[in-house]
Amino acid sequence: MPHIRAYMGVWYFGAAAMIVPRVLNSILRAHGNTATQGLMMGLAALVNVVLDWWLIFGVGPFPALGVSGAALATVLSWALMATVLLFQRELRGLIGLAGLTPAGLLDSWRELGRIAGPAALxxxxxxxxxxxxTRIVAGHGHxxxxxxxxGTRLEAIAQIAxxxxxxxxxxxxxxxxxxxxYARVGRAITGCFLFVLAWQLLVWGLLQGLAPWLVAAYAERQAVGEVLRAFLWLVPLGLGAQGVVILAVSSCNALHRPARAMRLSVVRLFVLSVPLAWLGGRLGGTTGIFAGMLLxxxxxxxxxxxxxRVVLGRYR
Structure with a gap:
């Protein structure tokens, strides 16, 4: 708990420095500039690594702050990224307070909240x-x-694309x-769906080839290795389908259908994933849990x- 307080106390104080770059990067992507925000993220990560070394362990004039130094390094690197992003050409003409009124600000917040609220939830x-x-899995041992x-960490890496x-x-x-x-929108979404299904199938094949090495590297006990092998066989096989759901949720938000997007997430997580994983665990142990997640x-x-298709059909 002391380490958590030491880290989060600094992080909460500098939360704005973490949020502003995300907003600015989203604006750049909306203007078709993905290269700059990717470069800024990479540079911020590099600065973060350097500051981590200085502030955690203490180098030269910098004191050794430990866990608090790690949080401060993250806040400072993201604040630097926000400062640099504010000077980007696409953003200079979009940020200004001239003509801003309380009523206009509330209207903007209301319009944004209509989509951002369900998305945040x-x-x-x-x-x-x-x-x-995790609680369901915990019922089957340490x-x-x-x-x-x-497995879930490897899953996150497999879903980067x-x-x-x-x-x-x-x-x-x-x-x-x-x-x-809207015809172009439909083609773009369908193309992305098909790409994700094909790509994740290739990733699944790659994971099967690497599975013996991954199990040997991350599982010291045979029991852990057996469960991890079952996870790698079943769960990544459904990542293409999960990618379709993720892209569908993003598309519904982009089409101003946030409630529908939220319903898709709720159904996937709480109507299907959790109940089927629980049922699979009762019937087939950990392998049944992973089969339930795949299904x-x-x-x-x-x-x-x-x-x-239903949403797009209303625009045709």
Whole structure:
């Protein structure tokens, strides 16, 4: 607890420095500039590493701050990124207080909140569902929890392409929908769905090839290795379907359908994933849990694809 307080006390104080760059990067992506925000993220990470070394351990005039230094390094690196981003050409003409009125500000907040509110609530659902899944896995022993922890981290790496695509698809959908190019929107979404399914299938094949090495590297006990091997065989097989759901949620938000996007997330997590994982655990142990997670993603992908078609059909 002392370490948590030491880190989060600094992090909360500098939370604005963490949020502003995310907003600015989103604006750049909406203007079609993905290179600058990617470069800034990379530079911020590099600065963060250097400041971590200086502030955690103390180098030269910098005191050794320990865990607090790690938080301060993160806040300072992101604050530097925000400062640099403010000088970007695409942003200079968009930020200004001239003509801003309280009524206009409230209207803007209300319009943004209509989409951001459900989207923010959806972001809370994922860690909550992950906590419930971890609790289900915990019922099968410490080895199962250890394997599940390793597997979910490998899963996050395997989904990098999907997450990157979800951030770039939203502005593309919004821009073309605003221009009335709904046929182009449909082609873009369908193309992304098909790409994600094919790409994640390749990733699954790669993971199967690397599975013996990954199990040997991360599982010291045989029991952990057996559970991890089952995870790598089943769960990544559904990541393409999960990617379809993620892209469908992003597309619905971009099409000003935040409630529908939130419903898709709720159904995937709490109507399918958690109940099917629980049922699978009762019937087949940890392998049954992972099979339930796979089945949930496959079923939800079909529902999400259908829902996107319904939304787009209303514009034709």
């Amino acid at each position: 959806t972001s809370v659902f994922t860690p909550l569902a992950m906590g419930l899944l 080895d199962a929890v250890a394997a599940f922890g390793v 999907v997450l990157g695509l979800s951030m770039t698809l939203s502005p593309l959908v919004s821009q073309n929908a605003g221009a009335g190019q 949930a993603n496959l079923l939800m992908a079909m529902v999400a694809w259908w829902q996107v």
